[in-house]
Every structure is written in structure tokens, then in C-alpha cells.
Amino acid sequence: MPRHPDTVVAPNTAFSDARGRLGSPHRPGQRMSRSELADAVNAALDRLYPGRDVTAHYVYRTWIGKIERGEHRWPSEERRAALRDVLRAVSDDDLGLFSPRRSATPISSEPATRIENLPATMPHLGGIEEELASGGPETVGAWLRELDQLTLLTPATVASGVSTRIRVYLDVLDRLQVDGARRHLAGVDAHWSEFMSWISDNTGEPDGGLWLARAHRRAAEIDAQVLGAYTLMRHSQRALADGDIRTAIRMSRRSLTHGPVPPRTHVLCLIRLAESLAASGDDDAHNVIALARRQLRRAGVDATDQIARHCDLRYVTAADARCRHLLGDTTSAASILEEVLADQTAAAVLDTGLWHVYLGECYLTADPEGAAHHGTRALRMALAVGSYRIIRAAQPLAVGLRPHRDLDIVNAFLASYRGALTGR
Numbered sequence: 063m064p065r066h067p068d069t070v071v072a073p074n075t076a077f078s079d080a081r082g083r084l085g086s087p088h089r090p091g092q093r094m095s096r097s098e099l100a101d102a103v104n105a106a107l108d109r110l111y112p113g114r115d116v117t118a119h120y121v122y123r124t125w126i127g128k129i130e131r132g133e134h135r136w137p138s139e140e141r142r143a144a145l146r147d148v149l150r151a152v153s154d155d156d157l158g159l160f161s162p163r164r165s166a167t168p169i170s171s172e173p174a175t176r177i178e179n180l181p182a183t184m185p186h187l188g189g190i191e192e193e194l195a196s197g198g199p200e201t202v203g204a205w206l207r208e209l210d211q212l213t214l215l216t217p218a219t220v221a222s223g224v225s226t227r228i229r230v231y232l233d234v235l236d237r238l239q240v241d242g243a244r245r246h247l248a249g250v251d252a253h254w255s256e257f258m259s260w261i262s263d264n265t266g267e268p269d270g271g272l273w274l275a276r277a278h279r280r281a282a283e284i285d286a287q288v289l290g291a292y293t294l295m296r297h298s299q300r301a302l303a304d305g306d307i308r309t310a311i312r313m314s315r316r317s318l319t320h321g322p323v324p325p326r327t328h329v330l331c332l333i334r335l336a337e338s339l340a341a342s343g344d345d346d347a348h349n350v351i352a353l354a355r356r357q358l359r360r361a362g363v364d365a366t367d368q369i370a371r372h373c374d375l376r377y378v379t380a381a382d383a384r385c386r387h388l389l390g391d392t393t394s395a396a397s398i399l400e401e402v403l404a405d406q407t408a409a410a411v412l413d414t415g416l417w418h419v420y421l422g423e424c425y426l427t428a429d430p431e432g433a434a435h436h437g438t439r440a441l442r443m444a445l446a447v448g449s450y451r452i453i454r455a456a457q458p459l460a461v462g463l464r465p466h467r468d469l470d471i472v473n474a475f476l477a478s479y480r481g482a483l484t485g486r
Contacts, residue, residue, distance in 0.1 A: 076158030078130045080149040096123040096130075097207060099148065106144035116140060123208060124227065135160055198244075205235075205250040209257060225261050232258060232273075245284060252280035252289045253369070256296065263300065264412065266450030271300060291320035292327055292369055298334040302341060303454070310338035324367035325360045332357065333373075333381045340385035347385045354378055372410060376402055380417050387424055396424035415443035415452035422459045430466040433459060434475040441478050453482045 084094040087102075094102075100121045107116045119140045128134040135158075137145070142154055151157045208231075235251045238244050255277035262270035274296055281289035294317035301309040314335035323331070332354040340347035358378055361367065380402050387395035399421040403414070422436035437459045444452035460479045466472045 072132045074130055074132045074135070074158040076156065077149075080151060080157055081126075081130070084149070095204075096126040097204065099123075099126055102148045103141070103144045106147045107140060110143055110147060111140065119144075129159075132158075199246045202246055202250055205247070206253065209250075209253055213257065225258075225265070228254065228258055228261070248280045248284045249286050249289065252277045252286060252293070255280060256289075256293055256369075259296065264449050264451050266454075274300065287320045288323055288327055288366055288369070291317045291323045291331055294320070295327075295331045295334050298338060302334070302338055303451075307338055307341045311335070311342065314338050324370075325357050325362075326367045326370035326373045329354045329357045329361070329378065330370050330373050333378065336385050337381060337388070340388035343389065345389060347389065351378070351382045351385055354381075372413070376405060376407070376409065377413065380413070380420075384420055387420060392424045392427070396421060399424065411443050411447045412449050412451060415440045415447075415449060416455055418443070419452065419455045419459055422456075423462070426459070426462040430463055431469055431471050434463055434466075434469070434472040437463070437475045438471070438478060441475070441482055445482060453479070 081096075081099055082093050084099075086092045086094050086098055088098065089095075100123050104120045107119055119138055121141060125134070129137070137159065142157075142159060145151070145157060145159075146154070149157060154160065232251070232254055235247060235254060239247055239251065255273045259270045259273035259277060262268075262273060274293060278290065278293035278297070281293055294313050298310045298313035298317065301307075301313055314331060317331040318328075318335065332350050336347040336350035336354065339350060355375075355378055358373070358375060361373075379398060383395045383398035383402065386392075386398070399417055403417055403421065418436040418440035422433040422440065425433035425436065437456055440452055440456055443449070444456075456479060460476060463472050463476060467476055
């Protein structure tokens with residue numbers, strides 16, 4: 063929920079001081095970090111509420127940061143209980159926690175700053191956790207853990223509440239590597255830059271390509287084969303979305319020259335090649351998809367393959383359907399996508415929304431009302447998670463349905479599509 067224009071934000075020094083009094087359980091002689099406090103709070107939640115599912119109350123390091131910056135003052139009752147337990151506080155007041163409905167007076171004695179006057183970026187390293195700011199080799203794991211926490215958030219949360227902070231982190235990483243310093247951070251930078259590219263593409267920002275180019279450049283600096291292949295695969299994906307099929311084919315073929323690459327990442331590279339070939343009308347796309355299926359059977363739990371963990375059998379099957387549709391076989395494509403969407407196993411909302419768009423395209427000729435139905439479902443998902451990629455992908459469907467605007471459901475979909483575009 064947006065803050066009221068008169069909202070004031072002051073650092074919660076009582077809370078940060080309480081954390082400072084606790085030692086790190088993993089780094090002797092140092093204070094407890096935000097990520098360590100988050101782990102301790104989550105463990106306390108499980109201990110304080112046995113037999114109850116409290117995962118909805120779990121916290122992460124960036125949430126702890128919001129508490130310390132004074133951006134959040136009144137957590138849930140369960141979280142407050144866990145915080146009091148871990149930080150050894152008698153009351154909420156001891157931790158600078160209060161309900162805005164009960165008091166409009168900031169507890170902190172430091173000067174309050176209006177939220178609109180806070181800088182969008184931070185010019186010094188103090189804007190991030192001390193565990194990360196030094197940039198030493200020992201911080202690599204912390205940087206990657208922080209990124210992993212952010213990727214667990216929903217796209218809507220990331221887009222609305224975290225993207226500015228990610229840009230701050232990337233600015234810090236850039237300055238830590240000035241003049242070739244701290245080469246151990248190049249891989250970290252590549253991961254963060256690729257994630258920022260994904261966010262930009264998903265929210266419709268124009269700098270997704272620039273962030274992806276930075277990710278590929280950083281990966282090349284340290285000859286990171288997996289990251290290099292992954293970023294080229296993403297370049298192919300972006301080119302295909304832009305309608306630049308020649309570049310999509312070229313980038314996907316380049317991604318397949320990297321190695322050794324773990325199975326799921328390799329499968330993603332094969333999928334991009336298959337989709338690009340299908341878009342060009344090349345039936346060899348079927349052979350590439352068949353190879354991708356065989357490669358997926360080799361995939362296991364591999365830490366180096368975590369970046370491609372979303373690539374499972376359903377993802378490959380949906381890609382097969384997309385290729386069939388692009389090659390003109392709409393009947394089998396529709397049948398496959400119907401089965402994919404009937405699967406009740408949880409899937410990313412972004413992928414599910416795109417699959418509804420593609421199924422709608424399959425229905426365009428024979429069943430325009432069915433096409434509009436799936437288009438409408440896709441738009442609802444897009445608006446729910448703030449995904450411009452789904453909205454953008456729906457353009458061919460909207461164009462194909464315009465001759466049928468006399469149908470109520472089609473007219474409603476077209477109105478929703480216009481609203482989704484103009485509302486961005």
C-alpha cells in the first residue's frame with residue numbers, strides 16, 4: 063500500500079542497537095548480520111508456534127533492513143513475538159516497534175525525514191548491509207544469498223518494492239570493481255545484473271537489454287561458462303520477443319557453444335533455439351525439442367544449475383506446443399497446452415500467463431470466444447503480478463481478435479487489453 067504523503071520515516075535505532083548487541087553465530091567477534099537475524103527469527107517462529115504453519119510469517123534480510131530504516135514499524139503479532147524472543151526484549155517498545163494507529167510520534171530521537179526526500183540511490187556503501195559492503199572474497203556467499211532471497215519474492219513485490227534497492231546494490235558492485243578490482247565479484251555482478259534485466263523486462267522498463275549486456279560482460283571477464291550460456295540464451299529470448307528472429311537464432315546457437323554447462327541450462331539454450339527455428343518456419347525445431355527432452359532426463363539437483371531450476375518437463379512440453387503452433391500445427395499445440403494448464407502442480411504465474419496467451423492464439427480461427435477467454439485469464443495474471451511481458455505477448459492475440467469484436471467476451475478482452483497497455 064502506498065504511504066500517505068505526510069508519512070515520515072526515521073531510523074529505528076532501538077532495533078538496530080538490539081541486533082548490534084548480539085554476536086554472529088558464524089563469524090566470531092562480529093555482530094549478528096541481518097540475514098543471520100532473519101534465520102534466527104524464522105527458527106523462533108517454528109519454536110514458539112509448534113504444530114502451526116507459520117511460513118507466511120517468515121522474514122528475510124531485506125525485511126529486517128526495512129525495520130531498521132524505520133520503513134516498517136508494526137509487524138504481525140507472530141513476528142513481534144519472535145523478534146522479542148531472539149533480541150531478548152521485554153516489550154515491543156524496547157525494539158522501537160509501535161502501531162501507527164496508536165501513536166504518530168516517532169520513537170527514535172533522530173531527525174525524521176519525509177519519505178519523498180529520501181534519495182533514490184545511495185552514494186556510499188553504508189546503504190547496504192555491512193556483511194556485503196567490504197566486497198572481500200568472504201562476501202561472495204552473502205551477496206548470492208541476498209539475491210536468492212529476492213528471487214523468492216513474487217514478481218509484483220520485486221517490481222514495486224525492491225527494484226530500486228537492487229539498483230543500489232548493482233551500483234555498489236560496480237564501484238567495488240573499479241579498474242578491475244575484486245574480480246571475485248564479477249560472477250556475483252553477472253547474477254545480479256541478469257536478475258535486474260529480468261525485472262526490467264517484466265515491468266516494461268527500457269533498460270533490460272543494458273543490464274543483460276552487463277551480465278554477459280561480467281561473465282566473460284571470468285570465463286564463467288554457465289553464466290555466459292545463460293545470458294546468451296536470455297539475449298535470444300529477448301530478440302525473439304522483439305521479432306528479431308535472425309538474432310534470436312544466432313544468440314541461441316552461440317549459447318550452445320559454451321561448456322561444460324549443466325543439463326537444465328543446456329535445455330534452456332536448446333529451447334530458445336527450437337523456438338527461434340520454429341518462428342523462422344524451420345521444421346528442425348522438432349528435432350531440437352526432442353533433444354531437449356532427452357537432456358532433461360539427465361538433470362538432477364546441481365548447485366551450478368540453480369539459475370535454470372524453473373526448467374522442468376512441463377516447461378519443455380509447453381515450449382514444444384509453442385513450436386508446433388509457430389510451425390502451423392495449431393491442433394496438437396492446443397491439445398498439449400490444455401494438458402499443461404490442467405496440471406495442478408504449482409507453476410510460475412508468468413509462465414502460466416504466457417501459456418494462456420499461446421493457447422488463445424491456437425483458438426483464434428476456430429473458437430474466438432475461447433481465445434478471448436484465455437486472453438482474459440492471461441491479462442488477469444499479468445495485472446496481478448505486474449507482468450508487462452504477458453501483456454506484450456498478448457498483442458498478436460488482440461490483433462487477431464479485433465475482427466470478432468461483436469462478441470461480448472471478445473470486446474471485453476480488447477477493452478481490458480487497451481486498459482493494461484495505457485495503464486503502464
